[in-house]
Amino acid sequence: MAEQLIELNVTGMHCNNCALSIHKLLEKKGLQNILVDFAGEEVKFSNESNVELPDIIKSIEQLGFKVVDDPALHEPRFYEKIENKFLFCAIFTVPLLLHMIFQWHVLHMPMVQLLLCLPVFIVGCLHFGKSAWHSLKAGIPNMDVLIFIGSASAFIYSLVGTIQNLGEQYQFYETCATIITLVLLGNVFEKRSVNQTTSAVKDLVKIQQVNANRIIDGTVEVISAREVKPGDTLIVNHGDKVPVDGDILEGDASVDESMLTGESIPVDKVRYDKVIGGTIVVHGNFRMIATKTGSNTVLSQIIELMKKAQAAKPPVQKLGDKVAAIFVPAVIVIALLTFVLTYFLSDKGLQQSLMNAIAVLVISCPCAMGLATPTAVMVGLGRAAKSGILIKGGDTIEAVIDTKYIVFDKTGTLTTGKFRIEDIKIEGDSTIQQVRGVIVAIEERSNHPIAKSLVHELKSLQQDKVILKAVSEEKGLGMRAEDVEGNHYFLGNGKSVNDGNFNISLYKNQSLLAQIAVDDTIKPEAAALIAQLKAMGVVPVLLSGDRENRCLKVAKAIGIDEVHGEKLPDEKLTIIDIYKQKGKTVMIGDGINDAPALTKADVGVSMNDASQIAIQSARVILLNTDLHSVVKFLQISKHTLLTIKQNLFWAFAYNVVAIPVAALGFLNPMVGAFTMAFSDVVVIGNSIRLKSKRLD
Template sequence: MQKQEQDKLVELHVTGMHCNNCALSVHKLLEKKGYANVFVSFANEEVKFTSHDEVNLPQVIDAIEGLGFKVQQENQEVKSGFLSEIEHKFLFALVFTIPLFLHMFLPFHWLHQPYVQLALCLPVFILGCAYFGKSAINSIKGGVPNMDVLIFVGSTSAFVYSLIGTLLALGPSYLFYETTATIITLVLLGNVFEKRSVIQTTSAVKDLIKIQHTKAIRVLDGTTETIDAKDIHVGDILLVNEGDQIPTDGDIIWGEAAINESMLTGESVPVEKHKYDAVIGGTLIERGSLRITATKVGNKTVLAQIIDLMKRAQAAKPPIQRLGDKVAAIFVPVVIGIALLTFFLAYFAFDLSFRQSLMNAIAVMVISCPCAMGLATPTAVMVGLGRSAKNGVLIKGGDTVEEMTDLRYMVFDKTGTLTTGNFSVRLMDSTLPDEDLAAMVYGLESYSSHPIAKSLVKAFQDKPKAKLIFTQVKEEKGLGIKAVDSEGNSYQIGSKQLVTNRTDAEGFDVFLLKNGILIAKIALEDELKPDAAMLMQTLKEQQITPVLLSGDRKEKCIALARTIGIDQVYAEQFPQDKLTIIEELKTKGKVAMVGDGINDAPALTTADVGISLGNSSQVAIQSAKVVLLNNELKSIITLLKIGKHTLLTIKQNLFWAFFYNVFAIPLAAFGFLSPMLAALAMACSDVVVIGNSIRLKFKRL
């Protein structure tokens, strides 16, 4: 872990990657150079990697651009000529292709002249060589041939064949310029569709990024100035008025407001915020006005971290994608082999003409589209993760989607997870004066983020307190707080584990010891979350066994389990005991763990899927694979539904991608599809796969 913190992170903006094969070639290149944690997203045009040694950035950029992609560096002016956009390339090619293609139907004799056709085809062919040819050659150099190899070889074969026919005046039977131009133009059209579809699949991340780009009003020496959110520094005082977006994370120092946090939690009901409350950048003030002091800026804000997590999650591959990746990696050489075999069998075995044999071989190359297989998984994952994020569920990895659909057990912590974590003091038993007890309990529990500790701090914060100074404080997972005051007295406050041998501990939840002597016992009441019983019923209907795993008292756990319908209960467990139970359950099937405290972090990490609540401790959030930003248990039902439908979409996409190739290649090989029809069909296959993924964005779950 220490090593990773010292590693240098490099982030690059790489354009020109239009499918998973492109991303794979960049990924392999960087791995060959010895870089770690390589992350490549063709949809977001991002490349990230880490290196323990100094990175020779110009060399890395040259290597990536050597594969046919363009690295856009920060603050670099982008030269955008007319042909830099794929849409413009398509329009340019279309202008020359239409008259060339229509010569077969129009009575203009000059269009039938070989050199006129050559003149019309040549600009399109040069454009194709520059776009597909460069990418094809560089992909072969990189060891991962992409689909551009097939397009380049197919269109070049038709062009060279036609050029020889023109130069040797062999007649119209040797002219296939319209085939060359139409292949390139239709594939460019397919790329236009693909680009626009991928933009839709990544819209959830782009919507969040737009939220970051806002203005802020900074208060300085009694005056105000408008600045960009990226120019905010920690400690700046910001004024945020009604209707404004909060520009960064901060704490309220003046004012009250109702804040819409739906972009974070999916919950549209505004949250009332008061002085000293924390606010999150990107949320919207619906009523009121605030002054806040900035506490987190830039990539440290909650929104920035969510965006980064979503990007990484969208690039993480589910196990089901490995099959698609393996096939895509060997697909191009196999197709070229099939095309050559088609040509030789047609020409030598079936006595077809050289012209027809060549057309069949070209059709095989053009119709074969590994892009559809490469796009099948990432597009579905992007849409699924985007939809879950808009519903207040942050999934940290595409692989988590598949694991969620195959769960056997879902294990729940009790306090703060199945219950609200809002405790009230039901009973206190102590011989101490009220002021001394309040000072000890408030002073000790203020060092913990556990829900019980927070409730006790709240219960004692308004009570008169004696002054008590602690010189040493330590929180022990599953036990509580240990401390030493300025006079050398030792204190312990925590669960029943502190007083295991006492008979008078029954009915109490929190125990306070001074110098090893029990001086106070506190009984608490906790409130059950409203969706808990409904969730357990839903899990059982889906053949997932709910399990209660808690450090709380056995009688309390059993009573709660009976109320909401959990049959399997493990009570009074230490963090290390929770690990053992999780590992035991994992031997019987996939296990998800839902928790919120520091003591749950090891179990969240050990489970196949760790699920944390949005108001959990940072340790729990970092340990989990899923974060429920709105803190509602019903979000788990949303998570299960989105996981199920995302995996179903991936399977449908892979089926159509494989079926398309299995069905189309033989048709092309036997001459039932011309190269032009093959190019059109190839473009359609990508659109079908991406369209099916986009359907997940709107379909009823």
């Protein structure tokens, strides 16, 4: 059977343990490439077996989750909302707790307490009991198992005391109801907090939900951006969001692209310029033709990239996952031991033994461990995205820590990539018009920054028209072409030519036709960046295919000491390998010739205006061409990892301290439930702090 890539929207997952349950279920069914994102409410897998999709959906729903068409449009029933469950339970729990404060006879009657506790216990059975049962069937017991056993033990103990009329010391209905109500309150806060951690993706999705003004037969109709097709002509006015990606046909405008680049200064757009869906027209208006729609737009690809990144686990998470997987069985064993040892080895009796065991169950919190890493990663990725930095995986955040070397390409990375021709030296009997014509004809077919600059500069000058029938690009070398008359051309780096001022050579039928001297300007922030990296203990390196003397000139101007010029793509690979052996190495580049080196480095970083191949090869994309994004990326990664470690420390330390305290009888089960309910909120709160935390 052919491979099917399937994506499901699954609601009801509230922590990593839920995601693990679904992951294990799908693994048992023989599905491949499983990816479960509890915060994004998405489950993806490829189905190469004969398992029918309805069977898969049924199995997921039997675990206690719900598969829906669109989470944004899915409105849960009134009684399914966690907030309503909490309020319902609180109405019955408050009178139960009042009997501990007021000596009102009616509140002390066992049957009254039973009637007040029963509705809460039923909600607990439906909410926690159902989830606990299905998680046990799936082989991954979750936190709900602990909550259900604890609350059910208190309820059954109290019910037996009521039926047998054993007196007040057997009445612990308030313990059962309070455990359920407080854990539901914790779930309410947890749900709201997790929503905050995923706000970056949700904000981007909202940007997509706009209308478009489409022109048909001279009239304008308003449609949803999702209905726009490639080739449609649209009108975009002052204040509108650009609905999809496209090219301006007529008009001009200033466009705010901050959602893409993090750069607040609007960009001026004129005829033939590209515009990106989701950006805002702050001044002017234009007609445009839609070129990319739906999942092909830049914004859709960014959203997809961020969703995948959130699901890619850093190595530090593996420890948390391993502990979370064995945590619940371990806690049940500790609770049983607590009951047995307290009952048989002390004179505290059945009641105290049971209360100690229940306290152990409800104080334990595997969710805090499950939430520690993904929430921090989501906030870190979101903060990076808002600064114009796209990180392709949570694992990249950890991969970049303790970077020793940052290797820079020169052209378009440290320099602006906007070239000007300093001189053209004609060889032989050709004219300047012929040479210009050949250069323009060849370079029009290339995306390289030098090629774009040459075409832009020469097009307005007088030239002879040259018609080519074949053009090919050779990585790191240049362009080969053949015209309709059978002449062969090569335009590329002038490595073999002795004159150091000229860095591009044009050959016709293997004879030198012309030499071209081009140069570009250094980015104004380059020197400050290099100084900052050195202060951070990072060694900057310049690695380029450009002439050695030009590389040395740029390196000297900005303060780089280690320089490797005139390197072909395979030579760049060798140099990256040497640096990797000496320490963690990051490569920053933008051209086709940089793609292998970007892949080879520990982390490859690509500029936004880079070639598509460079973007695909890199693990980080800087949408803002300002080089200070490099430092911001390192800082965000450092603080995200620090937040993960803080979260894991809190989650582990909380359980290491709380469980023995509960086992020794120093903790009331109700206090335990309250503390457990807020341990998750503390972990998520620490992650949310990363949104506005000062980065040094």
